[in-house]
Amino acid sequence: MSGKYDVVVIGAGPGGYVAAIKAAKLGLKTAIIEERRAGGTCLNRGCIPAKAMIHASSLYREMQEAERFGISASDVTYDYGKIVAYKEETTDKLVQGVEQLLKANGVDVYDGKGTLLEEKKVRIRKEQEDVVLEGENIILASGSKPLILPIPGMDSERVLTSDALFAMKEAPKSLIIIGGGVISVEFATVYANLGCKITILEAMPKLVPNMDKEISQNLKMILKKRGIDIHTSAAVQGVTTEDGTCTCHYIEKDQEQEVTADYVLCAVGRCPNTDGLFGENVKPDMERGRVLVNANFESSIPGVYAIGDLIFGVQLAHAASAQGIVVAEKLAGKEPSIDLSIVPGCVYTDPEIASAGMTEDQAKENGIAVKCGKFIMSANGKSIITQEERGFIKVVADEATDKILGAQMMCARATDMIGEFVTAITNGLTVEQMLKGMRSHPTYNEGIGEALEELEGGAVHVV
Numbered sequence: 182m183s184g185k186y187d188v189v190v191i192g193a194g195p196g197g198y199v200a201a202i203k204a205a206k207l208g209l210k211t212a213i214i215e216e217r218r219a220g221g222t223c224l225n226r227g228c229i230p231a232k233a234m235i236h237a238s239s240l241y242r243e244m245q246e247a248e249r250f251g252i253s254a255s256d257v258t259y260d261y262g263k264i265v266a267y268k269e270e271t272t273d274k275l276v277q278g279v280e281q282l283l284k285a286n287g288v289d290v291y292d293g294k295g296t297l298l299e300e301k302k303v304r305i306r307k308e309q310e311d312v313v314l315e316g317e318n319i320i321l322a323s324g325s326k327p328l329i330l331p332i333p334g335m336d337s338e339r340v341l342t343s344d345a346l347f348a349m350k351e352a353p354k355s356l357i358i359i360g361g362g363v364i365s366v367e368f369a370t371v372y373a374n375l376g377c378k379i380t381i382l383e384a385m386p387k388l389v390p391n392m393d394k395e396i397s398q399n400l401k402m403i404l405k406k407r408g409i410d411i412h413t414s415a416a417v418q419g420v421t422t423e424d425g426t427c428t429c430h431y432i433e434k435d436q437e438q439e440v441t442a443d444y445v446l447c448a449v450g451r452c453p454n455t456d457g458l459f460g461e462n463v464k465p466d467m468e469r470g471r472v473l474v475n476a477n478f479e480s481s482i483p484g485v486y487a488i489g490d491l492i493f494g495v496q497l498a499h500a501a502s503a504q505g506i507v508v509a510e511k512l513a514g515k516e517p518s519i520d521l522s523i524v525p526g527c528v529y530t531d532p533e534i535a536s537a538g539m540t541e542d543q544a545k546e547n548g549i550a551v552k553c554g555k556f557i558m559s560a561n562g563k564s565i566i567t568q569e570e571r572g573f574i575k576v577v578a579d580e581a582t583d584k585i586l587g588a589q590m591m592c593a594r595a596t597d598m599i600g601e602f603v604t605a606i607t608n609g610l611t612v613e614q615m616l617k618g619m620r621s622h623p624t625y626n627e628g629i630g631e632a633l634e635e636l637e638g639g640a641v642h643v644v
């Protein structure tokens with residue numbers, strides 16, 4: 182069996198399926214190959230299930246704290262099996278949506294593992310007979326898989342990846358998380374909300390190392406207050422498993438330490454998924470397992486593109502999707518509609534964290550003179566109503582041109598509100614232009630206006 186297409190996409194994650202739908206919408210005959218389920222890591226084992234678990238577990242914690250709003254909810258309990266079922270229903274609904282969209286847009290979907298062969302052919306291994314597709318262009322979007330630390334004891338069945346933790350039918354009573362990045366602090370939030378004893382061991386000196394220093398410090402303080410034990414500059418040496426418990430051996434301040442829990446979650450990052458992706462003698466240039474691409478996302482093999490977690494850059498679903506759109510547009514002979522240089526980074530802790538563009542320190546490192554406006558959310562009406570007054574909004578603008586360069590937020594709905602800044606930065610808006618639009622009241626969004634006003638002679642609600 183065979184077929185000829187303008188575009189053949191391998192992998193139906195947020196990079197691949199978005200690229201395929203966009204290519205089809207732009208009139209290109211498109212096929213997509215997926216070996217597991219449409220939606221990729223994001224819908225099945227990443228963003229969506231994680232946020233569903235955060236939502237359910239936060240609701241449980243908030244109900245226990247509802248007394249402050251005059252609501253008695255003294256016997257609040259949870260059924261972990263039902264929380265998992267809700268998470269699965271949510272992901273199923275979204276996966277079905279993606280499948281319908283692919284079909285409705287006329288994308289041919291092939292189940293199975295796709296392997297790139299010579300002359301822009303792709304083989305899909307089938308029990309009866311291999312299917313070979315021919316693509317004028319191929320987009321590799323095979324994503325990533327959890328990285329396992331190369332230290333002793335990681336092969337224990339009590340050492341989990343995020344995939345394995347999602348699949349558990351019972352909540353762990355105690356959990357050690359190796360790594361203190363975004364995935365770590367989100368899982369810590371979920372299971373601490375559900376009453377699980379959490380220990381985080383992070384090798385770097387701070388949590389969420391890629392985020393602004395102030396945000397990392399505040400997050401550490403907030404998580405500690407929730408009972409999470411956090412050790413930064415803690416290098417894990419190995420894990421031993423005995424009698425149904427795991428002990429992590431680590432070095433902190435030159436001292437050998439250990440901590441024991443039911444399970445260990447290894448959350449030290451993800452590596453590109455290239456298992457079986459390349460046929461014999463067909464491999465684009467790669468570095469540290471990632472496909473190298475040029476500014477058009479084209480690999481060293483002409484007509485073979487790569488996007489998403491498979492290439493260097495941030496490993497985020499919206500980045501993969503945006504790259505997918507830009508590649509599809511290029512293949513259809515169109516100019517790119519998205520500016521890929523500003524990628525918002527979000528952490529769905531409580532409070533949420535979001536950032537886009539430059540921090541004050543990064544601007545200074547680049548020799549740019551900046552002015553910064555900061556608004557503390559304890560003076561924001563909506564935050565007072567919901568008693569979510571913790572946090573701040575900080576805006577970084579170019580001193581000379583007044584253009585917005587970046588924003589960092591740690592407050593309720595930060596992950597939604599950061600969009601305002603992404604639009605501003607990518608369109609070169611100035612502080613003055615951002616202040617022109619009225620913001621509704623009462624909203625967390627008003628905090629953005631106040632942070633901007635701090636740059637223009639002072640916010641109204643700041644002394």
Ligand code: FAD
Nearest residue numbers: 192194196216221222223227228295324489490496497498
């Ligand atoms: P993937 O989503 O990994 O999809 C690749 C697809 O290709 C998979 O379906 C795979 O089965 C398929 N495939 C692989 N090889 C082949 C082959 N040879 N043939 C056929 N099919 C193949 N990002 C965010 O932006 N926001 C978040 O809140 C967020 N939360 C996350 C939480 C967790 C716990 C994790 C693990 C990740 C999270 N991410 C988040 C990251 C996000 O999931 C990834 O960046 C994103 O899914 C990458 O998209 P992709 O299309 O490149 O690859």
